[in-house]
Amino acid sequence: MSEDFRFTLKNTDGNARLGEISMPRGVIRTPAFMPVGTAGTVKAMYLDQVRDLGADIILGNTYHLMLRPGAERVARLGGLHSLIRWPHPILTDSGGFQVMSLAALREIDERKGVTFKSHIDGSVHHMSPERSIEIQGLLGSDIQMQLDECVRLPAERPEIEKSTEMSLAWAERCRVAFGDQPGKAMFGIVQGGDIPDLRVRSARGLADLDLKGYAVGGLAVGEPQAVMLDMLEITLPELPTQKPRYLMGVGTPDDILKSVARGIDMFDCVMPTRAGRHGLAFTRRGKVNLRNARHAEDLRPLDEESICPATRDYSRAYLHHLVRANESLAGMLLTWNNLHYYQQLMQGIRAAIAEGRYEDFMAETQEGWARGDV
Numbered sequence: 001m002s003e004d005f006r007f008t009l010k011n012t013d014g015n016a017r018l019g020e021i022s023m024p025r026g027v028i029r030t031p032a033f034m035p036v037g038t039a040g041t042v043k044a045m046y047l048d049q050v051r052d053l054g055a056d057i058i059l060g061n062t063y064h065l066m067l068r069p070g071a072e073r074v075a076r077l078g079g080l081h082s083l084i085r086w087p088h089p090i091l092t093d094s095g096g097f098q099v100m101s102l103a104a105l106r107e108i109d110e111r112k113g114v115t116f117k118s119h120i121d122g123s124v125h126h127m128s129p130e131r132s133i134e135i136q137g138l139l140g141s142d143i144q145m146q147l148d149e150c151v152r153l154p155a156e157r158p159e160i161e162k163s164t165e166m167s168l169a170w171a172e173r174c175r176v177a178f179g180d181q182p183g184k185a186m187f188g189i190v191q192g193g194d195i196p197d198l199r200v201r202s203a204r205g206l207a208d209l210d211l212k213g214y215a216v217g218g219l220a221v222g223e224p225q226a227v228m229l230d231m232l233e234i235t236l237p238e239l240p241t242q243k244p245r246y247l248m249g250v251g252t253p254d255d256i257l258k259s260v261a262r263g264i265d266m267f268d269c270v271m272p273t274r275a276g277r278h279g280l281a282f283t284r285r286g287k288v289n290l291r292n293a294r295h296a297e298d299l300r301p302l303d304e305e306s307i308c309p310a311t312r313d314y315s316r317a318y319l320h321h322l323v324r325a326n327e328s329l330a331g332m333l334l335t336w337n338n339l340h341y342y343q344q345l346m347q348g349i350r351a352a353i354a355e356g357r358y359e360d361f362m363a364e365t366q367e368g369w370a371r372g373d374v
């Protein structure tokens with residue numbers, strides 16, 4: 001393992017990139033999908049299973065963990081890696097976005113940061129750029145995200161411009177607060193809403209800070225896929241090619257295929273885990289909603305050719321029964337299936353880029369979904 005944080009580009013195929021991030025806690029093969037472990041658990045999974053499925057890194061969340069069990073308590077307990085028994089890399093989001101999407105927001109002030117009430121017990125909390133980096137350090141996070149503000153779209157230019165400039169100023173403060181931590185990284189987050197010149201302004205401003213990696217934020221918040229992809233085509237050329245790019249909150253398998261084709265290296269999304277808990281299975285023939293009565297007496301598995309026991313060994317009839325009965329095992333088996341599908345997709349993407357056949361791989365994969373699940 002590297003004693004430092006080192007990103008190596010191994011191959012490109014068009015704008016698709018094959019790479020590796022080498023860190024003290026392990027190597028991250030890119031393009032990578034990071035299962036979401038918001039409150040220190042990837043819901044309905046044992047982390048040994050998550051690792052066996054091929055995940056090199058998982059995501060944690062500053063907002064949730066600072067509220068419960070508390071950042072200082074996690075530090076007293078030895079840090080997140082030992083507490084949750086995941087010795088590999090962890091990326092933590094900075095909390096700003098979750099404040100906007102979960103907490104009762106009190107105020108946002110460029111100097112002080114965000115003040116909010118906990119969605120758990122209503123207690124009031126303050127999070128400055130410096131405090132967000134401090135919390136991520138207390139958690140022991142390997143890749144830390146700057147504190148930023150993600151403006152809900154649609155929004156007018158003045159609001160997006162003000163928020164983009166504030167996020168840029170917070171990036172600089174986070175860079176100073178993070179300092180020089182060998183083997184760890186702090187990523188900036190590009191904002192700018194759906195306004196091209198603000199996206200360019202944000203990306204260039206962050207590139208000038210010479211950070212170890214760059215996330216594209218402010219997307220996957222309900223905008224059409226075409227808008228998300230357009231913003232990538234505007235943003236990515238402004239970012240250094242030798243640094244990893246992380247598209248936050250994305251996405252469906254189709255979102256991932258198309259974003260890899262535009263130059264994204266890292267993804268995270270609750271889709272496979274959340275959908276699994278709601279009875280939805282991702283397969284190479286498309287999505288299967290196990291709540292649907294048509295599965296009630298179908299003894300076929302989700303995919304007889306899969307190597308994943310959840311996909312190969314359980315009948316749709318049984319999965320349908322478990323989903324209808326709201327049994328815990330439904331979420332466990334379907335989350336297992338979905339994370340396996342996502343990691344297999346990433347493995348296929350990496351192999352295709354390595355062999356210079358990414359466009360064909362993307363077309364074949366999309367055709368498989370279009371054939372549908374018979």
Ligand SMILES: CC1(C)O[C@@H]2[C@@H](CO[C@@]3(CNc4nc5cc6c(=O)[nH]c(N)nc6cc5[nH]4)OC(C)(C)O[C@@H]23)O1
Pocket residue numbers: 093094095096097098101145146148149150189216217218219220221222248249250251269270271
């Ligand atoms: C796609 C899917 C299934 O993911 C769900 C739900 C709604 O979208 C998601 C995912 N999208 C998403 N965009 C993001 C943008 C930022 C950002 O600009 N800054 C920072 N610091 N973190 C971010 C995290 C992000 N997550 O965001 C919440 C609201 C967390 O639930 C997720 O639809």
